[in-house]
Structure formats: C-alpha cells, structure tokens
Amino acid sequence: MFGFMIYYIYVLHETENFKSEHAKVMKMKTWDNKRYHTLNYFLRNKFGDKVFKVSLDAGFTCPNRDGSLSSGGCVFCSPRGSGDFAGTGSNLIQQFEEVKEMMSKKWKDGKYIAYFQAYTNTYAEVEILRERYYSVLNLEGVVGIAIATRPDCLSVEILDLLEEISKDKYIWVELGLQTMHQSTAEVINRGYQLDSYIKAVKDLKRRNIDVVTHVILGLPGESKEDMLKTVEFVANTGTQGIKLHLLHLVKDTKLVHIYEKGQLRIMDMEEYVELVVSCIERIPEEMVMHRITGDGPRETLIEPKWSLKKWEVINSIEHHMMDCDTWQGKEYVKKEAIVQIFDI
Numbered sequence: 001m002f003g004f005m006i007y008y009i010y011v012l013h014e015t016e017n018f019k020s021e022h023a024k025v026m027k028m029k030t031w032d033n034k035r036y037h038t039l040n041y042f043l044r045n046k047f048g049d050k051v052f053k054v055s056l057d058a059g060f061t062c063p064n065r066d067g068s069l070s071s072g073g074c075v076f077c078s079p080r081g082s083g084d085f086a087g088t089g090s091n092l093i094q095q096f097e098e099v100k101e102m103m104s105k106k107w108k109d110g111k112y113i114a115y116f117q118a119y120t121n122t123y124a125e126v127e128i129l130r131e132r133y134y135s136v137l138n139l140e141g142v143v144g145i146a147i148a149t150r151p152d153c154l155s156v157e158i159l160d161l162l163e164e165i166s167k168d169k170y171i172w173v174e175l176g177l178q179t180m181h182q183s184t185a186e187v188i189n190r191g192y193q194l195d196s197y198i199k200a201v202k203d204l205k206r207r208n209i210d211v212v213t214h215v216i217l218g219l220p221g222e223s224k225e226d227m228l229k230t231v232e233f234v235a236n237t238g239t240q241g242i243k244l245h246l247l248h249l250v251k252d253t254k255l256v257h258i259y260e261k262g263q264l265r266i267m268d269m270e271e272y273v274e275l276v277v278s279c280i281e282r283i284p285e286e287m288v289m290h291r292i293t294g295d296g297p298r299e300t301l302i303e304p305k306w307s308l309k310k311w312e313v314i315n316s317i318e319h320h321m322m323d324c325d326t327w328q329g330k331e332y333v334k335k336e337a338i339v340q341i342f343d344i
C-alpha cells in the first residue's frame, strides 16, 4: 500500500511537472493578434494613438562617402544615402508638412515621429544638429524623433544633445550594424569595427536613450548560421528594437559589381520567409520589431523583384509563423557572455 502511494505521488508529481513545462512551452504571447512585437503596437501603447513615421532627408552626408573614412560608402548604399523614401527639398519643415498632410487625410488625429533617415544624421556640428532636430520637434503633433546614424559618429557633445532632447520628447537612435562579422563588414565597406557599435550602444543606454539596430539579411558570403549569430548578438544587447532588412540590389551601388562577379546570391521569397521567422523566434519578447523586411525603390531595384510586393512578404511571414506555431521569443536564449558585454 505504502509502495503504491509513493508511486502515485511520483506519477502525480511528474504529471504536474509535465503540465507546467507544457504550459511554459505553449505560452504564446501576441501583440494585437500578431505573433511578433510590432512597432505599431509599441507606439500605440506608448502614445495611445496611431503614430506615423515621417522620413526626412536633413541634408547631411556620411564620413563613409565624403572621403573622411572612404568615398565609396557601404556597398549597398543607394545614391540617396539609403533614404530613398525620405522627403526631398532643402526645407525640412516643408518636407515634414507635405507627408503629414497626406497622412492626415487617412488618419485625422494621428501623431508623428520625425525620422531622420537619409545618410548619417549625427554627422555635423552639434549646433547644426540642434537646429535641425528642434525645427521639427516643435511642430504640432510631433511626439518624438528617430535618428539613423553610424556608431562612430556619436561624440560626447552629440550624446549630450540627444540626452537633452530625451528629457522632453521620445527619441530613439538607429545604428546600422548590418552584421557582427568583421569579414563581412570589410566586404560591405562598413568602415567601423564591432567595438564601435558596442561602445555606442552602451553610451546610449547609459543616457536612457532607446537603440534600434539595423541588421541586413543576405549579405555577400553570409550563411544562415552567420545571420542568426548576428541576430542573437543583437537580441542580447538589452536594447529597444531591431530592424531586419532584406538586402536589396539597387542600381548605381558597389554591390552591383559584387553581383556581376557572381559573389552575391539572391534569396528567393520562400528562403527569406523561413530565415526571417528563425530570426524572430530568437528575439526576446520585449524587443520591438521595427521592420521584418525592406522596401526597395521600384525604379532602381535590380533584385529581388519579389520584394516589391511588401505586403505579400509580410503576410507570408505571418502565415509561416502560424504554420510552424511559433512566435517572437519562442527560441530566445539569454546568452550571459553577450549580456555582460552590454552591461552598464
């Protein structure tokens, strides 16, 4: 009898263990019915309203293009400094108002993030930066700014300015890491080492400024494992967000030469969808997915043409997540060694 009871308790214990493990494994988090933490969800929760990003070209250049570091630029960078969808014209306020007017026809009471997108948006004297940032920050409906830049263009004075802005308005800084692998960084002529990214992330974290990291999927010579390593690295930075870009082959870029030499393989849509889902699974729940694919400019895009159907790509990613019964964070593993690198 005693033996039976012991056995019964053991079975009960194992069943409960199984149930709790099972519940842990099956616990799926969703964000407005999406299986990944969308920017739209994040901004709506933060500001209680629909928030639009308005892409701007503030007239800067880049040390990787103007000869300070190199005159070639990153091999994938378009002649518009990867700001092909940003507004044009020398007047920033006018650029902003034009986009806002279009948006407000669809969404009357929306709010706005002014997105300094084209080129390197901290590459100027601090007073010039101050004047450009504040010129749009004070416009009606603007709740914050997003600044795309390079990690090696964040001096103490500039960090001070960003911190000053953060006291009053929401701000995030986007860093173009693209890959954690130095060999690829050389192929793409990124022009800075991984240490520079680590330093910039820590400097921004110390000042409570949100960081969003750009990663490009499909860079020359990278395997799936290489790309997942980069994603796992970023996943453990303790930062706010990540942008997963599909590599676009665009006219008038150095990447075209690499492609013509047969050193660039273009992914098909199915492969990309599977890859991006593997990436999303490895990103922690709290990290915001600012992007899961990319837009190439229709007029200059050479490959992959399928990427022009952006909504089809996004829908396929979501369907694949459903088919695999997976979600953001399902395969996230905290890597203590990386966490410590970014510890402040």
Ligand code: SF4
Pocket (backbone or CB within 6 Å): 062, 063, 064, 065, 072, 073, 074, 077, 078, 081, 082, 118, 119, 120, 150, 176
């Ligand atoms: S850092 Fe940005 S703007 Fe500069 S060359 Fe690279 S992608 Fe283009």
